[in-house]
Amino acid sequence: ALSLATFGVLVTTGLFGVAAHYLLDLTWLESFLLGAAVASTDAAAVFFLLRAGEINLRERVRSTLEVESGTNDPIAIFLTITLVEIIAAHANPETNVLVTSLFLGFLLNMGLGAVVGVLGGLAIVRLVDRLNLDHGLLPIFVLTLSLMVFAAAGAIGGSGFLAVYIAGLISGNSDIRAVTILKRFQDGMSWLAQIIMFLILGLFATPSQFPAIMVPAVLLGLFLMFIARPIAVWLCLIPFRLPRPEVAFVSWVGLRGAVSILLAITPLLGGLENGRVIFNTAFIIVLVSLVIQGWTVGPLARRLGLIVPARLGPLDKVELELPGSAHHELLAYRVAHGSPVARGERIPRWARPSLVLRDGRSMRFQDMGRLAAGDQVYIFVPDRYPRLLDKLFASRAVVDPEDADFFGAFAVDPARSAAELEAAYTPGLTEAEQKLTVGALVTARLGGHAEYADRVLLGPIELIVRDVDDKGKIIGLGLSFEPTAPVAR
Numbered sequence: 001a002l003s004l005a006t007f008g009v010l011v012t013t014g015l016f017g018v019a020a021h022y023l024l025d026l027t028w029l030e031s032f033l034l035g036a037a038v039a040s041t042d043a044a045a046v047f048f049l050l051r052a053g054e055i056n057l058r059e060r061v062r063s064t065l066e067v068e069s070g071t072n073d074p075i076a077i078f079l080t081i082t083l084v085e086i087i088a089a090h091a092n093p094e095t096n097v098l099v100t101s102l103f104l105g106f107l108l109n110m111g112l113g114a115v116v117g118v119l120g121g122l123a124i125v126r127l128v129d130r131l132n133l134d135h136g137l138l139p140i141f142v143l144t145l146s147l148m149v150f151a152a153a154g155a156i157g158g159s160g161f162l163a164v165y166i167a168g169l170i171s172g173n174s175d176i177r178a179v180t181i182l183k184r185f186q187d188g189m190s191w192l193a194q195i196i197m198f199l200i201l202g203l204f205a206t207p208s209q210f211p212a213i214m215v216p217a218v219l220l221g222l223f224l225m226f227i228a229r230p231i232a233v234w235l236c237l238i239p240f241r242l243p244r245p246e247v248a249f250v251s252w253v254g255l256r257g258a259v260s261i262l263l264a265i266t267p268l269l270g271g272l273e274n275g276r277v278i279f280n281t282a283f284i285i286v287l288v289s290l291v292i293q294g295w296t297v298g299p300l301a302r303r304l305g306l307i308v309p310a311r312l313g314p315l316d317k318v319e320l321e322l323p324g325s326a327h328h329e330l331l332a333y334r335v336a337h338g339s340p341v342a343r344g345e346r347i348p349r350w351a352r353p354s355l356v357l358r359d360g361r362s363m364r365f366q367d368m369g370r371l372a373a374g375d376q377v378y379i380f381v382p383d384r385y386p387r388l389l390d391k392l393f394a395s396r397a398v399v400d401p402e403d404a405d406f407f408g409a410f411a412v413d414p415a416r417s418a419a420e421l422e423a424a425y426t427p428g429l430t431e432a433e434q435k436l437t438v439g440a441l442v443t444a445r446l447g448g449h450a451e452y453a454d455r456v457l458l459g460p461i462e463l464i465v466r467d468v469d470d471k472g473k474i475i476g477l478g479l480s481f482e483p484t485a486p487v488a489r
Helices: 002-024 028-037 043-052 059-071 073-088 095-130 138-155 160-172 179-204 207-240 244-252 258-269 275-292 294-303 386-393 418-425 438-445
Strands: 316-320 328-334 352-358 361-363 376-382 410-412 455-458 461-468 474-480
Touching: 002 028, 002 059, 002 073, 002 207, 002 275, 028 073, 028 258, 028 275, 043 059, 043 258, 043 294, 059 073, 059 160, 059 244, 073 095, 073 160, 073 258, 095 138, 095 160, 138 160, 138 179, 179 258, 207 244, 207 275, 244 294, 258 275, 275 294, 328 386, 376 386, 418 438, 438 455, 438 461, 438 474
Parallel strands: none
Antiparallel strands: 316 328, 328 376, 352 361, 352 376, 410 474, 455 461, 461 474
């Protein structure tokens, strides 16, 4: 993901700039400026399609796309602003001077931004935990600290965007106080920011000028989707030996969005002669990307066999914040039909049910007897175990773990010797591979990292990862005699 967010943006900018130079009759610097504006993928569009679209991708693919879309904006912003400044100053530097200047400026900008982001994230966690602020004031306080991190990075020449992103990663993954309230506030603020952003974009757009550049802009959009982005992804992912379907999907899900249009506003604000052409072209490219790529993400994922069954069925859960540092969380579950607790499974002793709501009446858990579907249960849980109860209260998964289409005809012990597979099915293993366990063999074939529902083709058979532990070690395998892509349900 990081290689895509850095080297991938540079490759995309270069390839797209060459095409833009000949299709739009822009100067080389203006062409690369347009390439930098549309080189980054849009985090909001990618997150929305993958999460709100209920597309349950393989974890490696999902994580790659989400991390890339969240981290490539600072690089694109740096390139865009730098090129605008060079063009506005009417500078015409030699190629080697320009490349050296960009490289050194990039290292300084990203390095300072990363340092400020780490320090800022740690400071946010410490301040939130140490200051006893009212819960109504706390989200505003955290937002203010985030703006201070952004400003501090920019003041010393670093990337404020990278700094605030890293600060968010650190604080969001820490054991921070009032995390539920903060998440709700930040979610609302993100929607408000997007509304304001699209309003601004509409004010800058001039549809009457679109017909003059419609054909080259659409051709550039297609070039970006079918040539520039796939080449950049292929070059970045070669060292990681990802399966071809995953590389193809990552290549396609490079959606452009509001960030690209916002970056294209920079030439207008900088007073560049062709600023309006650059903005209108970027606007059309984004529309082409969202229309063509946005509607095809789900069907392509199913076609490539990248959609896997959810480990849990639907879950109705609410997290409630407790005052102070009680080291407990209060969770509210609605008992799903067919869930383990509805079938009589006992709740662990470390979980303390306190209240049950049934048919509009509240009563003590001890007086309820067996829980029924539709009951709402309030449970105090140690802060180390909040997710362990999800399996008890979720309904059955859409696909049964023993479904042969997804997980093979029968189970295989990962600890068995791979030599036994060679003797039984002759998949053509090397002598070195036959000395491994089956689990180690599958992990090696997957590039050293196995995930839930991964598949490895071995001659006439196919091994499917049924389960992995918290450390990524395979603890369950299935075997299929008719290797096919997973069936999408």
